[in-house]
Amino acid sequence: MTRTVGILGGGIAGLALAARLAGRGHAVTVYDRDRLGGKLRQLMLAGEVVDTGPSLFTFPQVWRAYLRGLNEPDPLNLRPLPGGLGVHHTPHGPVPLPVPPGHPLHPHWERYEGAAAPLAPFLPVLLTTPPRLRDPLFRQAAAALLRVQGPYLTAQRWLAAQRLPPALTHALATHALNAGLAPQVAPPLYALIPALASAEIYQPERGMGALLDALLAFGQARGVQLREQTTVKSVLGQTLILSRGETARHDLLVSAMDPHRLAALLGKSAPSPLARRTVSGVGVYAVLPHPAPLPATSVLPPSSFAAFHAHVQRGALPPDTLTLVHAHTRQLSILLATPATGEPLTLPHPWVQAQLRRVEETLHTPGLLRDALDVATLAPDHYAQGGHPGGALYGPGLPAWRGGPLHPQPYRLRAGLWQVGTGVHPGGGIPAILGGVQIVDQLLQEAGW
The missing domain is CATH 3.30.70 (Alpha-Beta Plaits)
Incomplete structure (x- = not known):
């Protein structure tokens, strides 16, 4: 018998998970209060389509793993982004990342890359594998991360221990803000991102909106129902109370919304100190x-x-x-x-x-x-x-030991209610979103979905 799934939120996470679940034969409906795409949307300016949201496509291994789960070819035609991560105009002078050969900072960049290199083979595992210490693959990857970051609990402390020139240190510390946090409180992993990502920094040939188009096409080909401009007012058990008094009951609910917003729909208090x-x-x-x-x-x-x-x-x-x-x-x-x-x-x-x-x-x-x-x-x-x-782009800031791939986050809130997205898989950008989707998809399969 076909089982029904309701996904709350039609951003990248919601759409990506919808295609995976529908591909296994479930009847999936995605609800979004606005337009599909979440932060990844398109504006029409002066007759041109302008993409908003994520602007870099890094760690393409995560995207390719997602595609393998759908048995789909890659439709994005990823192209290297000129200049990589860009020129960082620090108070100590401009620094291109990655630092090219011949630049005065290149020897220091190579030393920094060498410090991060032992983690490189394991990062896709950390991004796409449920954080369970009983899993030998995750345990091996987590051990690699802990060895590289050493005793340092924040990006700032890890960088200070590397004794790099001030300009390079400042440029690298900037990437802690990929987690929406300053380097004083962000996990050390975010100071490692420039080295780990620098070899493969892309954009789709037709712009970032091509990712949204691909996810919509994957879902529609598998029968996903897309309901834009449909507000979920509350969640009662397995029933959604929608705008205009409509109700919808599903065997499984997955929230791709911010956890604080979900808590309000469940009638629970969820304070968010500034x-x-x-x-x-x-x-x-x-x-x-x-x-x-x-x-x-x-x-x-x-x-x-x-x-x-x-x-x-x-x-x-x-x-x-x-x-x-x-x-x-x-x-x-x-x-x-x-x-x-x-x-x-x-x-x-x-x-x-x-x-x-x-x-x-x-x-x-x-x-x-x-x-x-x-x-x-x-x-x-x-x-x-x-x-x-307040519009916090990555939700609440977590303590450094809870951030990144070692997060002890509850993907399953109760029987029949799960959650996905950057609110529960900390970190910004497409790899964290798609990695979190694959984690939830694996856990749902193990639970019989």
Whole structure:
């Protein structure tokens, strides 16, 4: 007999898991209060389709493992991203990552790569395997991680122990913010990411929106029902109370929503202290009359991670912030990290304007947006609408020992109710999302789904 599955949330995690479950013969319905895609969506600006959300495709082994589970060829045509992780404009000078041969910092980069190298074969295992010490493969991978990180519990402490030049240390520490946390509190793994990812940094040939198109196609080919603009009001047992008084009962429910939002649907209290939240952000997306004279990726780290962390913890806008600048043909995106306060930070806001001036000065591009044909902004209030309180992009910040692949997170909340997504598989980016999907998919298969 066909069993029914309801998935709450149509972001990358929800859609990816839906295709896997439908491929095993379940009748799957995905519910989303807005448009499908979650943070990965598309805007129409000046007649062009502009992608939002993740901008880099790293650790493609995780994507390929997901495809193998569907017996699908890769439709993305991944292309190497020029410049890799980009030029990091640290207070000590610009640093390209990876550092190329001939650069003064290259010997130090090689030493750093050597420190991270023993973990490289095991990272896909950590990303895609349930964190169970009885599993010999996971135990071997976890041991490799613990050997590489040593006694250091944070990214900052691990980097300090490597005794690298200040410019390289600052550039590497910036990647702790891939977890939405400053290096003082992020797990050491995030200081290792540049070395582990540097050989394979990609974008799909047709842009990141191609990933969304692929997941939708996989689901539709397997009969997944997609219900956009359908709000789940509450969850009562196995029954969903939907907008307009409609109800839907499923044999299995999987939440791909933020766990705090799920708790509210279950009628439970789930406080989210501001000081524990990961960062939110402002995304400024523009189409220019001509291509900007910029590399594919430029990174402007905060000048002081300590000041940045202190401001974010108390919900104050930092004097300068992590800023990612992506340039592709005439399209430009500028992403600013902010505290997760849900503030509607628009383009004219004085703080946003100050950060844009910093970009122009650092990258020597005066009037960067002055002649833009069209501009759109997504801010913390946007991300708060369907996500964590305040628009925290990665949910609540976890202690360093609970972050990353060693997380003791509850994928199964009770019989018939599971959860998936970055809220329960800590870390940002596509590898963490798709890895978490494969973990939940494996656990569901073991439970008879």
